Amino acid sequence: MGSCKHKCKLRCSEAKKPHCMKDCHHCCKKCHCVPSGKSGNTDECPCYRNEKNKRGEPRCP
Template identity: 40%
Template sequence: MAISKAFIASLLISLLVLQLVEADVEISNKKNGYGSKIDCGSACIARCRLSSRPNLCHRACGTCCARCNCVPPGTYGNYDKCKCYASLTTHDGRRKCP
């Protein structure tokens, strides 16, 4: 009887540890951009709403969002919030993403 109680207790502790590890992995994946897909359409509408060339901005933003699964907040700058988005460049070496 004592063995079965110890076995059940260790089993429950093991399950708890596995659940905590899985939750930690999920949180770190979301922080790194590997979580669920964001809505690129609405994110790019918000990003490009003040652009003088909205069609070009939406097209470039959509491409960058699809590759990086993130769009920096605001209408300009904030590239530190999404390193992948900031690192994409054109053939001329200029920043691709608005």
């Protein structure tokens, strides 16, 4: 299945969000999954999709 590091590196490879890797690692460790691809596909991992930051915005890239 691969590690969080490998999955997040792919997920954040084209991200403009400055904390993409930090947020992705948090979400991967909590949810035990990262959606495939560089964006979208969040239906593959509902926990990842539903994780919110303090402002109620999506946390996971």
